Amino acid sequence: MATNNEIEGFGRVSRTIGTVFRYLLLAATLVGLVFVTILLVYVAKDAVQPLTADPAWHLTFFLTLVVPTLAAGAYAYRESVEALRTGVFSVGFVVVALMFSGGAAMIFVDIVEPLTWLAFLLALAVPTAVTAAVVSYDHRVPFAAQFLATVAAFYLSLFGIPGPLGSLAGVPTLVPSLFDFVAGLPLAPAPWLMMAGTLGPPVAYVGSQYVAGDRDRRAHVLTGAAVLALVLAGGALGPFAGVDPVPGVVVAAIGLAPPLVYTAGTAANRPTERTGLVVPATIVVGSLVGAAATDALGFAGPQSWVDWAFLTGSHSSTAAEAGFYPAIGGSILLMLTVAVLAFPVGIGAAVYLEEYAPDNRFTRIIDVNISNLAGVPSVVYGLLGLGLFVTYLNQPPGTVLLGGATLGLLILPIVIISAREAVRAVPEDMRAASYGMGATKWQTVKNVVLPRSFSGILTGTILALGRAIGETAPLIMIGAPNVKYSLPAGLSEAASAMPLQVYAWSSLYASDGFYEQAVPAGVVVLVAILLAMNSIAIVLRNKYQSTE
């Protein structure tokens, strides 16, 4: 600076304008955030009604939960930043895992019967095993025979003989598919045992790999057995805690086991971060103590509209009794359908455009149009869904499949664009190295590009799903119902969805109760589920960036 000032003709430069510019940019950064935050705080206040609680209730939880948590956080932070990060992450992990297990439990209780689930898994597992066996005899069997055997195995297992091809021609079923056979068995294990048998082993396997790592076999077996025992205990002991065995197993396998495995793995493998586990421990103990204390002393909690009855009830004409369950379940099913439909197509398009497409006028036109499609208003996609599926293909309106296909089309461009980013981020050196070792294009894509870009692709897809879960206009266009009392029993039944239910409550009902109670409560649930989904995307992205 000093030397600058000495140069002749260079007078003093005012810094004011630079400073003003900087703070204007800061304001621009914050403006949207601040407004949305204010709105959400306002809505959350309406939904949870914190002020209706006894002040002593707040004080009790402040003393048992907030103060110890802050102290534990400070303690972990003094130890190392890493420790605090692990602690905070494990807390988030517990919350998100429990929410997802709730969603999964909802599916297995109300939509997919455990026996159907088992039959489906078996019907997929058997041909997969056949395929693996065929592929391992690679050298002796010609490709055409391999392909035929694989297709035949899947067809037999899922459809039987003659299957849908034959039923079109009017031929009766000669040999039932494996799926129908298992699903039709007169005698089956108790539903919760089937759930434990299908969910437990994979979770136990992953858990033992994560916790025992490269320790001896004994450690692997022990941790695996412990996880399996936890899953079984969820079913066996659930009824004593007021939870049915099937949801008990699902919650134990998806909601409890992963966070416990994570904490056990941290405690066993990462001694420097071990202190961080104080944070989740304090929160769990603090909440339990706080709940016990307020219960014993008779301090009333807040009269929250988001309560168990709201989450598990269905629509009612009185706002206070209105529930969100069919909408939550409908949204979950819609998201599953969207993911299944949009994920393979989007990634396929992205890989083609990045790896295979020649750079000519045709691909450039496609390129520009995909970017444009991402900006097409959602109501237009709704019209597309209505015109294409309902009017032209004669599908019944408002079904899960129809909604999923419409929302899938809606987010497809976003999935393609973000998946392309992820594929493009794979360093060119790695492809070159793969080619250098004599790999073909297909082998390079399969073994280098896709594994390397997978978490990036997943991140983009989850964020796109986040957009789909909040869409209302396409669902209105395709005729999704405003009121529905139970979950759809299959993909071809009409489903409600969370944003649609909120919209219906806010617009079709006269009483202020709906506006002041049901709508905020619905918004809070919708935003919570959205945040849980996005948090997975953020964790994946951080992991992805740190391994780079």
Add this chain to the structure above:
Amino acid sequence: MTRNESAVSSRRKFLTGLGAVGAAAVAGCQSTGDSGGSGGLSGSIDIAGSSTVFPLATAMSEAFRGDDVGEAHPNVDFNIQSTGSGGGFANHFCPGNTDFNNASRPIREQERQQCASNDVEPVELTVATDAVTVIVNNDLDIDSITVEELATIWSAESQPEQWSDVNSDWPDEPLELYGPSDASGTYDYFIESVLHSGDEELSHRQDYSGTEQDRTIIQGVEGSQYAMGYMGYAYYSTNQDRVKALAIQDGDGEPVEPSLETARSGEYTPLSRPLFTYPAKSSLAEEHIAEFARFWLENATSEQLVAEDVGYVPLSEEVQQEQLDALETAIEEAQS
């Protein structure tokens, strides 16, 4: 080598474990064919149509599923949509996608033809009476209005700009108008009963704020001192302190305020109107749909359900009996 041995032994242990799990599974075996034995009605019922009848249809469906009134049918699910009377007929009912279409006006001839071309036969059932309510701001110093004045205000032919253009006693202030959009049965009914009441058939002016959401109409009128709007009585009845309903003077009679009593007694003319639902005759062949249609009519006289919960005028017992007879005939024809 040690690796191989450990693999073999772990495989053995895995097999043993599998055996144990298998044994446990067999022990937990139970027969699967015992579900769905409750014997009640089940199935789903698709309903679309008028936003005016929507609250009534949801209240009826809720009562049908619960056991507060009559028998409970918890396994019957409903998909209820608010699309407007005309939108429901054209896009949902006549193409054969819904079982019921609610309407706040009778079905039109062209809609009947559209339905007929898809082999859908609508059965007309009257379910309640509504009183279309004209509302103004609480601070406006006007309490009643004649049908002629109402027609002048809303007609496309005169299109008055100011209140004083209609009646010189009224303020020199601009008119601000809120009403249902043209997809709504309320809009059609208003045209027929007010704008077509005189010698000439006036048409509805289009420079007003039209919406399918009654809530928006209330908000608009509440927020502006010189605003006027009209809508179904149910919505007004739960918001009576926010806006003021005008008494309507038909011809030389006294101005009559909208209320359940005046609508039922027939004094509130010309704006009280019947509300309908149209089941498809073919759908009535299904037992749960026929049962719901019966349930709806049987409870259409209920003060609690129709008047207090939703805000419409219940049917008189005579009309109820006529409707029930019509329904039973249709059900018999459908099921035979």
